[in-house]
Amino acid sequence: MPIQEGIYYRQEQRPGCSFAILFFRAQPEATAQSVSVALTALWQMYANLKAGSVRDLPNHPVPANNLSTLLGFGTKAFSLKGAARTAPEALSLSFRSPLPTGGGQLLVGSGLSYDPTVSDNLATEEFAVQFIADNDLSVYRAIVETWKMERDGLLPSLQMGAFYTGFQRDDGRSWIDFHDGVNNLRSDERDGVIRIAASGDPKETWTVDGTYLAFIRVSVDLASWRGIVQERQSTVVGRDKLTGCPLTAISAGSGLVVAAGCPPAGKNEFDDQFRDASAAVDATVALSHIQRANHRLGPPDDPGSARVYRQGFEFFERDAAAPGFRAGLNFVSFINTPERLTKVLTTATWLGSTNFGGEINQDGGLQLLSVLAAGVYFVPPTEAGFPGRSALTS
Amino acid sequence: MKYSSPGTADQLSQSLSDAWNAEIQRNYQNILKGQLNDHNNRSPDFSIDPTSVGHTSSARITWFGSPAEPEFCQNKTVAQELSDWGSQGRHGVQNEYCEYAVIWRTDTKANLRPKRVEVTTELREYWCVLAMQDPAFTRELAARVLGIPVSYHDLYGMDNPEALTETQRLVSFSKYVAGNGQQDNIPKTVGPDPIGSLNNQRALFMSHPINGLDDLIYIVMFGAYPYAVKDDAGNLGPARREDIFTAYDVKHLSCRHADPAAAMGAYGAVNCGQTVAFTDPLGMYIRDFSAAKYSYRNNPIPASWIRYSRGAATMYQRLEFGPSDQEDAFLDDIVVSDGVNDLPVTGGYQVVQNIEVGPPISIGDPKAIDPTTRLILPTAAPIVCAQAEVCKQTIAPLKEQYDRAHGGVRVAGFRQ
Numbered sequence: 001m002p003i004q005e006g007i008y009y010r011q012e013q014r015p016g017c018s019f020a021i022l023f024f025r026a027q028p029e030a031t032a033q034s035v036s037v038a039l040t041a042l043w044q045m046y047a048n049l050k051a052g053s054v055r056d057l058p059n060h061p062v063p064a065n066n067l068s069t070l071l072g073f074g075t076k077a078f079s080l081k082g083a084a085r086t087a088p089e090a091l092s093l094s095f096r097s098p099l100p101t102g103g104g105q106l107l108v109g110s111g112l113s114y115d116p117t118v119s120d121n122l123a124t125e126e127f128a129v130q131f132i133a134d135n136d137l138s139v140y141r142a143i144v145e146t147w148k149m150e151r152d153g154l155l156p157s158l159q160m161g162a163f164y165t166g167f168q169r170d171d172g173r174s175w176i177d178f179h180d181g182v183n184n185l186r187s188d189e190r191d192g193v194i195r196i197a198a199s200g201d202p203k204e205t206w207t208v209d210g211t212y213l214a215f216i217r218v219s220v221d222l223a224s225w226r227g228i229v230q231e232r233q234s235t236v237v238g239r240d241k242l243t244g245c246p247l248t249a250i251s252a253g254s255g256l257v258v259a260a261g262c263p264p265a266g267k268n269e270f271d272d273q274f275r276d277a278s279a280a281v282d283a284t285v286a287l288s289h290i291q292r293a294n295h296r297l298g299p300p301d302d303p304g305s306a307r308v309y310r311q312g313f314e315f316f317e318r319d320a321a322a323p324g325f326r327a328g329l330n331f332v333s334f335i336n337t338p339e340r341l342t343k344v345l346t347t348a349t350w351l352g353s354t355n356f357g358g359e360i361n362q363d364g365g366l367q368l369l370s371v372l373a374a375g376v377y378f379v380p381p382t383e384a385g386f387p388g389r390s391a392l393t394s
Numbered sequence: 395m396k397y398s399s400p401g402t403a404d405q406l407s408q409s410l411s412d413a414w415n416a417e418i419q420r421n422y423q424n425i426l427k428g429q430l431n432d433h434n435n436r437s438p439d440f441s442i443d444p445t446s447v448g449h450t451s452s453a454r455i456t457w458f459g460s461p462a463e464p465e466f467c468q469n470k471t472v473a474q475e476l477s478d479w480g481s482q483g484r485h486g487v488q489n490e491y492c493e494y495a496v497i498w499r500t501d502t503k504a505n506l507r508p509k510r511v512e513v514t515t516e517l518r519e520y521w522c523v524l525a526m527q528d529p530a531f532t533r534e535l536a537a538r539v540l541g542i543p544v545s546y547h548d549l550y551g552m553d554n555p556e557a558l559t560e561t562q563r564l565v566s567f568s569k570y571v572a573g574n575g576q577q578d579n580i581p582k583t584v585g586p587d588p589i590g591s592l593n594n595q596r597a598l599f600m601s602h603p604i605n606g607l608d609d610l611i612y613i614v615m616f617g618a619y620p621y622a623v624k625d626d627a628g629n630l631g632p633a634r635r636e637d638i639f640t641a642y643d644v645k646h647l648s649c650r651h652a653d654p655a656a657a658m659g660a661y662g663a664v665n666c667g668q669t670v671a672f673t674d675p676l677g678m679y680i681r682d683f684s685a686a687k688y689s690y691r692n693n694p695i696p697a698s699w700i701r702y703s704r705g706a707a708t709m710y711q712r713l714e715f716g717p718s719d720q721e722d723a724f725l726d727d728i729v730v731s732d733g734v735n736d737l738p739v740t741g742g743y744q745v746v747q748n749i750e751v752g753p754p755i756s757i758g759d760p761k762a763i764d765p766t767t768r769l770i771l772p773t774a775a776p777i778v779c780a781q782a783e784v785c786k787q788t789i790a791p792l793k794e795q796y797d798r799a800h801g802g803v804r805v806a807g808f809r810q
């Protein structure tokens with residue numbers, strides 16, 4: 001069975017620039033059967049939207065704008081009464097809950113913590129649906145049409161929860177002004193990282209061709225970041241701020257030392273040959289974010305390599321606290337086991353015990369990033385009705 | 395140049411140092427012959443002398459110490475069962491250059507419980523050289539490492555190894571402590587697993603045949619060629635694991651953590667025109683341990699419960715994890731957190747899962763590679779590790795033995 005849409009991992013594919021993730025909780029009296037009925041109706045509505053057809057506007061099509069929809073099952077989905085399958089073992093490698101008083105580690109051993117204002121993680125429901133489209137309208141429309149169905153009683157047993165939105169940048173950078181997503185996997189490496197392959201375990205055969213979605217909505221403390229001089233920012237990230245060239249050393253005399261030949265002659269920024277940072281770096285650069293996030297271990301399809309496929313979207317929203325807005329990243333990754341991500345976030349020489357990278361983030365230093373919501377979902381392969389239907393009803 | 399003792403853990407006499415370096419050279423020359431034979435008489439971009447590669451920097455080649463094969467073949471639960479199954483598990487699946495033994499003690503209620511874990515990455519060949527050359531030094535060292543009195547009988551099965559030839563000492567030491575390491579110069583009467591308790595109930599050094607010096611040298615040299623593949627348009631591109639391991643008929647090595655990491659790490663450097671060498675001191679080391687994932691009574695575990703030795707920071711060869719015999723706590727009082735799971739540490743698997751091991755590698759300055767010197771390989775199909783021969787030949791039978799020994803019956807699939 002094919003992997004679901006919404007994962008743009010092939011070489012010729014690019015995700016649309018608008019994103020949303022919508023969470024659903026099951027009603028207290030819901031059963032696997034009743035939820036299955038609701039999801040079948042929901043998935044049909046989404047199929048219609050993807051064909052440009054809106055329920056209230058029959059025969060008056062609207063632009064579909066390449067809308068994609070992807071369904072994820074949280075751990076709680078498998079606890080529904082009558083569910084045919086138990087949760088895949090790997091779903092236990094999920095994120096911890098925030099403290100009731102706010103804050104708390106995302107994972108034991110991780111340098112990422114929930115924002116102190118977060119005492120409830122809204123990204124841990126029974127189901128999640130990811131929407132991606134070429135514009136905001138198509139993504140928001142999908143959410144509104146979902147609400148209409150719920151309001152009209154067409155989604156018994158399911159209730160809409162929180163949702164988060166985001167967008168793609170067109171400059172290849174992030175809110176901290178550095179190049180981002182540079183060191184993502186090559187297209188020929190991605191399938192082995194994303195897709196659950198057949199293993200020798202018969203209990204997990206039904207998950208083959210599925211994947212896991214790991215979602216972390218991360219806020220960036222731009223005020224604190226602005227207080228760090230540019231050269232030091234570069235040592236935290238591991239790249240030159242302007243050129244994106246990967247650092248190799250910090251020299252007492254000449255400052256930042258970048259990879260030889262970068263940027264290439266005639267260019268003012270790095271190119272493809274400098275996407276991967278060298279492993280041959282000095283001790284300071286070894287602590288930087290890009291060096292920590294990818295150790296270039298073994299082949300990517302080995303979970304021990306801890307490589308992940310990232311497909312993130314930025315966000316920007318109003319906030320009551322100064323400076324009046326909040327900016328950050330919807331970190332979205334697709335991986336054939338959440339262990340890939342938990343290893344990156346908790347292993348000492350990776351991002352374990354460090355908030356972002358660089359010595360200033362180490363062991364409780366500068367908290368540049370804080371988590372607003374996070375969840376891990378199993379993404380079943382496609383099948384008739386809706387993806388994962390046979391996991392609910394046999 | 396001469397290599398120091400692994401981890402520079404020991405001050406060696408001139409004769410011991412010479413013997414250790416001779417062992418390194420012997421293994422290197424044997425492996426080189428094989429590589430030349432396999433690669434049409436072409437040498438790898440590797441030097442056994444790290445000072446000869448010019449201005450060097452380091453390449454980070456590491457992997458996690460938990461066994462990959464049982465996990466690929468079955469699942470993580472089975473991997474933990476088999477890996478933690480005493481000496482049978484150690485000899486069966488601990489083949490990632492990281493072996494361990496669990497020390498058991500009785501608690502106040504007469505329950506036998508895991509007290510602590512000993513992890514070792516020390517090379518068998520090093521200890522064999524010591525045992526051949528200097529029994530007294532070996533005995534004193536073993537006693538110091540293990541913290542117990544050690545007799546010649548423990549090491550050689552007899553009380554006067556000075557009366558034996560070096561070869562006889564090697565055979566005896568292999569039989570009682572080291573195992574045969576699948577070495578040609580050890581008679582077949584010596585099994586792969588030692589019969590003495592010193593390196594069965596304890597972890598003195600690695601004894602699994604795959605965790606050998608020869609295999610380490612082999613796999614780094616194997617990767618140290620400028621392999622390439624051609625696309626449909628004839629353009630050269632980097633070779634992948636499956637291309638390299640399939641071309642040389644060693645797919646069976648590709649479904650572990652260690653061999654692909656070591657080979658592909660070496661290849662990554664050579665692919666940039668960098669010559670590869672082992673950094674002195676040559677050895678296998680514990681590069682890091684994620685201790686922050688462990689807690690005791692909701693607090694970080696005491697620092698005294700993480701005891702490194704046999705080397706220096708990032709180059710230790712030994713880790714003892716857990717309380718000492720003088721303390722009331724046990725290993726399974728320690729909790730390891732993984733995702734939302736907080737589980738008692740019941741064996742060594744949960745420790746080596748969070749250990750990174752690897753050999754320090756030096757690499758020379760990058761230089762342009764003449765495309766005509768590339769070794770062009772055919773593009774290979776992906777290697778499906780769940781279907782590897784080791785799953786049928788080794789893991790499944792071991793799992794059956796385990797189940798018989800534990801009276802277990804597995805039920806899989808749908809809800810009951």
